[in-house]
Amino acid sequence: MTLFPAEQITDRPDHKRYFIEKLGLSERLMERCLGEALSAGGDYADLYFESVTSTSLGIDESLVKTASQGISVGCGIRVVSGERTGFAFTDDLSSERLLRAARTAALIASGPAKERVSGFSHVDTPSLYPVAGVGSDAEIAAKLALIQRADKAARDFDPRIVQVRAGINDELRRILVAASDGTYASDTQPLARLNVFVIAKDSQSTARGTSGGGGRVTLDFFEGHKSPEHFAREAARTAILQLGAVEAPAGEMEVVLGPGWPGVLLHEAVGHGLEADFNRKKTSAFAGLIGQQVASSKVTVVDNGTIANRRGSLNVDDEGTPTRETVLIENGILKGFLSDKLNARLMGGASTGSGRRESYHHIPMPRMTNTYMLNGDDMPEDIIKSVKRGLYAVNFGGGQVDITNGKFVFSASEAYLIEDGRVTRPVKGATLIGNGPEALKYVSMVGNDLALDEGIGTCGKAGQSVPVGVGMPTIKLDRMTVGGTGQ
Structure with missing residues (x-):
């Protein structure tokens, strides 16, 4: 039983090669895992491989209060039989652990198989967002500079702004999906978001304001109209507005x-x-x-x-x-x-x-x-x-x-x-x-x-x-x- 015909996997996009070359996976191993997943019967099985690198920075009162970087890699294996779903995951991508997870999912969802594996069909991936130079590869100093600009802009907006917190989070997520219905698809997904939170205070009351934005973008996004200053001023404006609200x-x-x-x-x-x-x-x-x-x-x-x-x-x-x-x-x-x-x-x-x-x-x-x-x-x-x-x-x-x-x-x-x-x-x-x-x-x-x-x-x-x-x-x-x- 061959799930991935050789003539279709020789022209893999780069994000597929990441899983094959960087993480040591192989088409043969994926075939074996899907076979194990359907070994107890079932209508459908899929493998969801994921690798995420992320960065988070936050400042409070102009001081860096949080800073973290993380890497997460793993695979979720699902088997569906009727309305019943068996699911197991592992953060160890060795063949032994993947096959064990596949067998576990199979036992949870065990039932009579209703259809045979139909073979592999490559899913063409559109290109809705940039990949090169996304946040996880950017310098920490550049990200810190963005939120420091937000902090300054919020404080400069009005002397009644008494507290400012700003943060930036970005990640690069790579996924690969292989399924018993022939699906074989991959994607590389950037995501970035900048947030600003402020507190305004006068002699009568206290008010809060928040703003932020981002998307599946590179850090260059924050150098245009959606700058740190833009979000900072919006957060400050909202807070000041509330001070005079009825x-x-x-x-x-x-x-x-x-x-x-x-x-x-x-x-x-x-x-x-x-x-x-x-x-x-x-x-x-x-x-x-x-x-x-x-x-x-x-x-x-x-x-x-x-x-x-x-x-x-x-x-x-x-x-x-x-x-x-x-x-x-x-x-x-x-x-x-x-x-x-x-x-x-x-x-x-x-x-x-x-x-x-x-x-x-x-x-x-x-x-x-x-x-x-x-x-x-x-x-x-x-x-x-x-x-x-x-x-x-x-x-x-x-x-x-x-x-x-x-x-x-x-x-x-x-x-x-x-x-x-x-x-x-x-x-x-x-x-x-x-x-x-x-x-x-x-x-x-x-x-x-x-x-x-x-x-x-x-x-x-x-x-x-x-x-x-x-x-x-x-x-x-x-x-x-x-x-x-x-x-």
Whole structure:
């Protein structure tokens, strides 16, 4: 049984050669591991090899407080039999330990084999992000200089800034996926993020501000418009703004969401409910609603893993499937879900390239990449003018959502009153309370100013965290409950 025909593996991209040449793996060993993985029966097996080099630096009060570098190498082996999954991982890539992990996964998922291995088919890897010169190869001094610039810019913004923390994290992740369905794919994935946190204080109150950004980029990204100074000034501006803010009003009112990061509400309140595993198990509020109206006709939502350099983008997902743009809701009609291989097979569909995992320690599951609402036809200024009395939420902090019923609570970190069609006073303590599917039905205006977030999103699900992107244009919701203590 040959999984990897010689004529197809002789033209390997560089990132495949890394695993073959640098880590001492061989195609023959991969064949043996997949054979062992299916030795007790099963429908499918895959090997997920991963190598990650990472760096993290942080300063607090202008002093270096944290500095670390790490290397992680290992392999996760999965066997699927029906709905049952066997999984084992090892950080020792010797043939003995890999074969032992394969046998362990096989025993956990043992069952009658339903199909034979179909052979190997190379997956062409797109090129959505740079590889040469990424952060893990850059000088520590250059990274330290970036966050020192952020520290200085935040302090220079206003004398009321009394504390500044800044940090930068970057990694280079190499993956190789070999599977019994013939998949043989690899990728080299850079990721970098710069963060700034500040505290502002006056005689009356204390306020906090945060900002940051990045993506699948080199450190050169932070020398352009998205400089350390840009993020530092944003964090400081937000904190100073809160010092003069009034308490947010409470009650049901019109709400306008600004472009960009407010798309996190869409991600949490709607996106998770559109992942295939929740719908297959019928635990999502959207289960069984394909083809039905679930939002205003003005709402179209997509998940797109193919946007160059974005934090949530991937050339291939963690099952070796190329990512793509998936329409989830079109003109208010539910069109589909985000699937990995397992849930696609069990639901009679195809993978959308949404199988993601935090590391080789974890099994893949359906996850979002970059999720956002498409542009509408309204001018943002007309949306504001249409509101007699309401809330304009520009930025969000934390939030919670229950995917079984879609109920959510989000705190606004930057928000303003809208009075007689004008943005007036900044408010603090505002929370948005609602139901995701219901809230989208009250979208009456959608702006033409779609923006994606700065590149800060991390999504948690079932104990796993992965980088994601969110976005939306300015939108108006005719009804939403706002929590606050003001009048």
